Amino acid sequence: MKLNKFFCPTTDAWWAVALSGAVTDKKPLPVVFDGHELVLFRDSAGAAVALEDRCPHRRVPLSIGRIREGHLQCAYHGWTFSGSTGSCTAIPNLDEAERVPDRYAARAYPVREASGFVHVWLGASADAAGGRLPAEVYRPAGREFMGSTVVSLAYREYLAAMLDGPQALLEFDGVRLTDFFLGDTRPDGNNLVLDRGAVWKGRWLPPAFVNDHPLILRTAVPLVGGAIHVQLLTAQELPVVTLHIAAGANRRGTTSLCWRGYLHDTRVHGAPLRWRHARMLGRAPFQVLTTINGLALAAVLVQPSQQYVQAISRETTAKLAAA
Numbered sequence: 001m002k003l004n005k006f007f008c009p010t011t012d013a014w015w016a017v018a019l020s021g022a023v024t025d026k027k028p029l030p031v032v033f034d035g036h037e038l039v040l041f042r043d044s045a046g047a048a049v050a051l052e053d054r055c056p057h058r059r060v061p062l063s064i065g066r067i068r069e070g071h072l073q074c075a076y077h078g079w080t081f082s083g084s085t086g087s088c089t090a091i092p093n094l095d096e097a098e099r100v101p102d103r104y105a106a107r108a109y110p111v112r113e114a115s116g117f118v119h120v121w122l123g124a125s126a127d128a129a130g131g132r133l134p135a136e137v138y139r140p141a142g143r144e145f146m147g148s149t150v151v152s153l154a155y156r157e158y159l160a161a162m163l164d165g166p167q168a169l170l171e172f173d174g175v176r177l178t179d180f181f182l183g184d185t186r187p188d189g190n191n192l193v194l195d196r197g198a199v200w201k202g203r204w205l206p207p208a209f210v211n212d213h214p215l216i217l218r219t220a221v222p223l224v225g226g227a228i229h230v231q232l233l234t235a236q237e238l239p240v241v242t243l244h245i246a247a248g249a250n251r252r253g254t255t256s257l258c259w260r261g262y263l264h265d266t267r268v269h270g271a272p273l274r275w276r277h278a279r280m281l282g283r284a285p286f287q288v289l290t291t292i293n294g295l296a297l298a299a300v301l302v303q304p305s306q307q308y309v310q311a312i313s314r315e316t317t318a319k320l321a322a323a
């Protein structure tokens with residue numbers, strides 16, 4: 001079987017698909033992750049729930065409906081669905097003697113929350129749901145900054161660019177990310193990890209063969225699933241900023257993102273006054289770019305992501321062999 005360059009069976013997994021704070025009992029939240037169109041909301045007990053964003057009656061998106069008493073009512077003919085089971089709980093104008101047929105059910109997905117993210121199991125069978133949640137590795141211990149968006153870059157290209165040129169996707173206040181890799185890509189569990197040198201802006205870039213970068217950007221990109229973990233470290237590998245970005249394929253070659261990150265309480269020697277001043281004012285130490293500059297992206301050489309593609313192909317081949 002010939003594998004597409006970026007082919008990978010990623011669906012059977014928990015995916016962080018939204019920030020917990022974005023899922024409410026007031027307004028349904030539509031999201032697309034890994035190609036699944038979902039609508040999220042909270043039921044009357046406050047639990048996050050997820051349904052396929054499609055009414056089983058006439059295929060209208062359920063996300064344009066409204067939440068009533070913890071259930072989701074379709075905007076078109078008013079059928080109402082339970083978020084936890086997907087079953088249709090009410091149809092307007094149904095006679096008392098009539099029963100809602102079981103087949104009129106929306107697809108409900110298993111949902112779990114952790115570390116400020118709502119996770120949805122996107123596997124074919126809900127019975128298979130299990131294992132660790134991708135955001136469990138993210139344990140904030142400082143002031144958090146967060147956001148969500150959809151970027152005009154295909155999902156696998158986004159992950160590849162996160163290895164080849166994170167400077168096209170992320171900005172750290174006052175920091176210039178260099179093209180100098182501090183070692184090769186290395187596997188770490190489900191991730192491929194790469195360190196690159198970083199310097200404070202306004203200083204001379206060091207020659208590529210001198211290892212005197214005051215900062216390190218460590219990028220961990222998943223082989224399966226969409227949890228990207230990024231750390232800005234001092235040269236002594238003390239954490240300065242931790243950032244967890246959930247990514248998944250949206251429609252037409254775009255990528256859904258939601259992220260949380262925080263500033264560590266690390267004393268950063270050599271940081272410019274500007275950096276310290278901005279931190280005292282509580283400004284975000286990083287930005288996940290919501291508009292990607294095509295020129296900047298095209299300028300990034302395809303290097304570490306070649307190993308990424310090979311690792312994905314090995315992973316995929318092993319999965320197919322085991323199936």
Ligand code: FES
Nearest residue numbers: 055057058074077
């Ligand atoms: S399309 Fe949803 S109730 Fe008819």
